Amino acid sequence: MLALLSIGTTFSIAGAATEAPITAAERSALIDEGQRIFLKGCSSCHGINLEGSAIAPALLGVGAASVDFQVATGRMPVADMSVQIARKQPVYDEKQVEALAAYVSSLAPGPQVPGESQLNYERDGSTAEGGELFRTNCAMCHNFAAQGGALSQGKYAPTLMGVEARHIYEAMITGPQSMPVFSDKTITPNEKLSMIKWIKAVEAEPQLGGAALGRVGPVTEGLLVWTLGLGLLVGVAVWLAMKAR
Amino acid sequence: MSNEIEAIKDPGLPAHVHRRADTDPKAAAKAERQVAILFLLSALGTITLIASYIFIPQDAFIFFPVLGDTNAHQLFLGLGMAASLFFIGMGAIHWAKTLMPDEEVIIQRHEFRSEDEDRADLIATAKAGAAAAGLGRRSLIKRSLGLSLGLVGLSPLILLRDLGPLPGDELKKTSWKAGTRLVTDPGDRPIRAEDLEVGAVAQTLPEVGEGVHRKLSDIGKDAVLLIRLRPEEFNLDAERLSWTHEGIIAFSKICSHMGCAVALYEQQTKHLLCPCHQSTFDVTRAAKVIFGPSARPLPQLAITVDSEGYLIAKQPFTEPVGPSFWERSS
DSSP states (O other), X not given: OHHHHHHHHHHHTTTOTTOXXXXXXXXXXXXXXXXXXXXXXXXXXXXXXXXXXXXXXXXXXXXXHHHHHHHHTTOSSOSOOSSSOOOOOOSSOHHHHHHHHHHHHHHSOOOOOOOXXXXXXXXXXXXXXXXXXXXXXXXXXXXXXXXXXXXXXXOEEOOOTTOOHHHHHHHHHHOOXXXXXXXXXXXXHHHHHHHHHHHHHHHHOOOTTSOOGGGOTHHHHHHHIIXXXXXXXXXXXXXXXXXXX | OOOOOOOXXXXXXXXXXXXXXXXXXXXXXXXXXXXXHHHHHHHHHHHHHHHHHHHSOTTOEEEETTTEXXXXXXXXXXXXXXXXXXXXXXXXXXXXXXXXXXXXXXOOOOOSSOOHHHHHHHHHHHHHHHHHHTTTTOHHHHHHHHHHHHHXXXXXXXXXXXXXXXOTTTTTOXXXXXXXXXXXXXXXXXXXXXXXXXXBEEEEEEOOOTTOOOOHHXXXXXXXXXXXXXXXXXXXXXXHHHTSBTTEEEEESBOTTTOOBOOEEETTTTEEEOTTTOOEEEGGGTTEEEEXXXXXXXXXXXXXXXXXXXXXXXXXXXXXXXXXXXXXXX
């Protein structure tokens, strides 16, 4: 039975993380390991059968991509139940995340973890196209330079600086937390790679203009000019008008 | 006891207090040195500028606290120029304030009216000039000059036309017609209903013919956001529900407050936010305004699918999209 299950799911998780050929026995061992981790670390909120609870969503059909995004970026397991679950140091190592993803996607199929060959944005992406896509689809929440931005009620769109290409890709196909899903049909995998290539280009861009001030535009720039700049001018004006002793 | 208020006497100007440098030669020498130091700092600034221009490569970056990684070439050019200009000014002012005479001197203003003699002179010169030009005799020149000057006055009026033409009904209509396909923006690919998972969004524009270039003024009115929810999550009346297709609902992306692109969709709360003034619309209730300055919901576009299964507009928008304007009926 277990072998049958694992053969059935091998297909759905093919391409997960390592992409190395993996035998059915290894696969079922991985799923067993994932189940052990899940029961110990996740089931108190997400339910023994992934059915969810009042405080956590059901995980049936979320796919390996969702598990990899949430656990490998440290968002899950959650540290505190505030309005937004923040990125933090991951609790599980890569191998454990892979096992968890294998287990969750073995019960109901969902979006897969993109493999190395699917993430070659240097080869398959176009920076210019990515910029255009980003400005139409992402910039309103994540800021025009991918620095992140505020949503309602204390929620926020996190910065995309320093986020692994794999996790950006997974976020687009799974729609974690407040983020909507960006389907492969409306934004093709290659277009997604273009966006990642553009984000990586922004990340590597030198600060030619000096202080970037968080790259959030007129708010910090205005704050600096109105406090430091104007303060300096006021100081000089006071000195000018002072009578020498 | 009298309640009369005593008139306050004019206190006059305070007595002039001499500066230390005026009385103490040591202080004067010190002030002189300070001025010289300021001027030297300025010279140093200019030398920094020249040296950075010549010696620092244009692609050199250094780490600078607070600023982060900064282009050294530009940084030192700027610092050098700032220092050279700032310290010249500082030096000049410090010089004026400490060493230059500070006695207050009164100079009376002369009469505004010119001397009678000068006035008569001016009039005579002007008349002589006019007579020499012969404007009185040569009427052809006078009239043609009048014509040319008059026409020059017309040109600004003609150029004012660039402010128009009047919008007419342009604000009331968009490119959406019954049967227009929704295509991805950018990419221009038609979208099938099954292309969108629950929780997915898509930025769309009306389909245009191959090679047709969209005008920016059209994109500014036509942009539409597609959102897919579970059909049971809708809380719509029968008409608005019939405008959706299998859980896919379409709204104008142009905010009804000031016209920003409303596309911050929170998947969990089903709220749509405008990034400019935080107007918040509830997608499940036909974009009802639940927060912020917007006065009315985002216009909903009625959608359905065509025979090939692609999403199309069922009808044009039933109300003008975007912010209020004077002639808008509601």
